[in-house]
Amino acid sequence: MSHSDQSETVDPSPSRNRGRNKKITLTKRVEAMVVMWYFTFMRRTVRIRVNNDRRDAIRHHSERQFIYALLHAHQAAAIALSDPNTGALVSRSRDGELLVPLLKSCGCIPIRGSSGRGEKGGATALSHMIRHCRAGHPAVIAVDGPKGPRGKVQKGVAMLAQKSGIPIVPVVLVPGRRITFAKAWDRMQLPMPFCELDCRFGDPIVVGEDDDLDQVALRVESSLERLEWATDPQEATIARGARPVPIDSEASLLSRAA
Secondary structure (H helix, E strand, O other): OOHHHHOOOEOOOHHHHHHHHOOOOHHHHHHHHHHHHHHHHHHHHOEEEEEOOOHHHHHHHHOOOOEEEEOHHHHHHHOOOOOOOOEEEEOOOHHHHHHHHHHHHOOOEEEEOOOOOOOOOHHHHHHHHHHHHHOOOOEEEEOOOOOOOOOOOOOHHHHHHHHHOOOEEEEEEEEOOEEEOOOOOOOOEEEOOOOEEEEEEOOOEOOOOOOOHHHHHHHHHHHHHHHHHHHOHHHHHHHHOOOOOOOOHHHHHHHHHO
């Protein structure tokens, strides 16, 4: 992929995007600059600690990439983890608008749309993501976005994995120091500079041609739930309520590694 490709945002609805850009005010531009400065500073100062990281093994043994599946609440923290040329499915919401320049600054490829099947432009955005992954690049999706409910995984990530032939890697990212937006539906977490970012991966999920996509989505949902309980039980209690029983091998693995 050329350098010019990396600077572009893929939007399935360019005419709508042009109309929206005309309405950008000076206040919004200043806001975007402040956000950009903050995330750039945060990304350069956080210390990332990984656990159960299978990414290199996936690349080495299969010569394939993977799809990061994360919670909408962890999008801000994922900025610190992002790899160059990662395709990022970004909603057309106000939050998504702020994420686009941040992702570009990290070398990621923002693709505007939604993972929800019924969302406008979602199918076109998903087809762009499939082509991106088939070209040999990783992808990232906030699997319970853009509107929730929190933790409920849409099956777009399962379809992307099935059509592109690469595995799903569930991941939770928990900042040691953070600001939590308690009134937001997803309880968005903002990492603070110089914090330690606990990045914990679930076991890769391979999707076959005949697999039921709803069942795959449930597997991803279950993995993320277990990971959040094992890594961030205080937040999981607030956001999810009851702890799932029993805790399976992923959580046991994380407990042993802690």
